[in-house]
Amino acid sequence: MRSVAWLSDTGRTLTFEAGHGPYIFRSLTSDLSASAETAKAPRQDGITTYHVALDERTINLEGAMWIKGDRTHPALAQYDKARAALHQIFAPHRWGTLIYYREDGPVQVRCRPVATPTLTDCVGTYAAIDITFTTDSPYWESAQEYVVGVGAIQRFWHFPWAPVRGAMGAFNRFGSMVNPSEELIYPTVEVYSTSEHITLTNLTAGEFVTIEHAIAEGQKLVVDLRDVTAYLHERVGEDYRQKEDVSHWMSLDSEPWGLRPGHNQVFITNEVPENTPLAFIRCRVPSLGV
Numbered sequence: 001m002r003s004v005a006w007l008s009d010t011g012r013t014l015t016f017e018a019g020h021g022p023y024i025f026r027s028l029t030s031d032l033s034a035s036a037e038t039a040k041a042p043r044q045d046g047i048t049t050y051h052v053a054l055d056e057r058t059i060n061l062e063g064a065m066w067i068k069g070d071r072t073h074p075a076l077a078q079y080d081k082a083r084a085a086l087h088q089i090f091a092p093h094r095w096g097t098l099i100y101y102r103e104d105g106p107v108q109v110r111c112r113p114v115a116t117p118t119l120t121d122c123v124g125t126y127a128a129i130d131i132t133f134t135t136d137s138p139y140w141e142s143a144q145e146y147v148v149g150v151g152a153i154q155r156f157w158h159f160p161w162a163p164v165r166g167a168m169g170a171f172n173r174f175g176s177m178v179n180p181s182e183e184l185i186y187p188t189v190e191v192y193s194t195s196e197h198i199t200l201t202n203l204t205a206g207e208f209v210t211i212e213h214a215i216a217e218g219q220k221l222v223v224d225l226r227d228v229t230a231y232l233h234e235r236v237g238e239d240y241r242q243k244e245d246v247s248h249w250m251s252l253d254s255e256p257w258g259l260r261p262g263h264n265q266v267f268i269t270n271e272v273p274e275n276t277p278l279a280f281i282r283c284r285v286p287s288l289g290v
Contacts, residue, residue: 002103004028004061008096012089016063022082023129026062028100030290032138054138054288059098059111060130067125079125087116090131098133099143100290106143107290111135139183141284148175150268151193151278174203175266175281177259184258185283186226189268191215193277196270200225200279203265207257213249221246228256259283 003017003025016025033055038047067082069075090113099108111133120128179185189200193215200223201208211230215221220233220240229247233240268279 002028003101004063005099005101006089006096007099008089008094010094014086014089016061021066021068024064024066026064026128028062028290029060030140031058031060032288057109057111057135057138058114059109059133059135061098061133063129063131065119065127065129069125075125079122083119083127086119086129090117092116100140102290107140107287108143109135109140110137139286139288140290141286144284146177146283146285148177148266148281149279150175150266150281175268175279177264177266177281177283179259179261179264179285181285181287182261183286183288184260185286186224186256186258187281187283188225189223189279189281191221191223191268191277191279193270193279198277199269201267201269202257202259203267204260204263205257207255209254209256210251211246211249212251213246219243225256225258 001018003015005015007013014023016023018025035053035055036049037051038049040047065082067075067079069078092113092115095112097108098111099106114132114134118130191198196214198211199208209223211221218235221230222233223230230249232243232246234243266281268277270277
């Protein structure tokens with residue numbers, strides 16, 4: 001059974017489900033266009049295509065709203081409240097995440113409404129809803145985030161008793177990740193260990209990114225290879241809070257990389273060859289259609 005959930009950046013959540021109220025899911029369409037760069041020489045038959053650039057994606061969600069009342073809560077009053085809440089949740093100037101639950105797994109996209117929802121004339125307390133979204137990215141991505149740890153012990157044995165004090169397994173110095181798509185996947189790397197000159201290397205691509213400053217105790221470095229940024233986070237209690245933008249810490253010879261289609265081996269090192277920093281590589285699988 002298919003459904004759609006909207007998670008607004010303001011913290012509001014709304015779900016359209018098939019056959020369930022008050023918000024009923026009807027259909028979702030996702031249109032993607034592209035612009036081709038071409039050239040034509042004198043007396044040339046046809047054209048020469050050099051590149052095709054993907055445009056922004058337009059998403060259209062169709063559903064319905066059906067409100068029931070009772071003796072103490074009149075249906076029309078509840079309908080008016082639900083309609084007002086609908087316009088607040090899908091305000092055009094607010095970003096959010098749209099999650100599409102399908103039979104083969106959920107996908108999501110960062111987007112924003114183009115306008116407030118369009119509602120048809122009310123029939124009792126029932127009305128059809130039409131919402132149009134736009135997104136900067138042409139890609140949907142898997143709602144499931146794939147995480148690989150580096151610099152940690154990977155457990156291989158499980159016993160109801162402990163023959164030795166300590167974890168039994170292998171110390172993982174490499175991160176092996178599979179890109180099942182035909183597109184480059186730009187991961188996010190979180191580094192927790194105290195170290196200097198951290199280097200993130202994709203051995204498959206032969207490219208690396210080096211951070212030339214130290215990470216202190218209680219800090220976390222987050223490198224987003226999608227837009228080639230680095231942020232330093234400070235631990236406050238049990239949580240980390242963003243401290244500053246340290247993108248300028250990247251060395252001039254850094255080559256930002258993405259996960260190539262197929263198997264990729266990622267190696268994370270610092271100035272101590274035998275000490276692999278504790279890090280987590282996070283990514284989602286992109287998709288051009290739903």
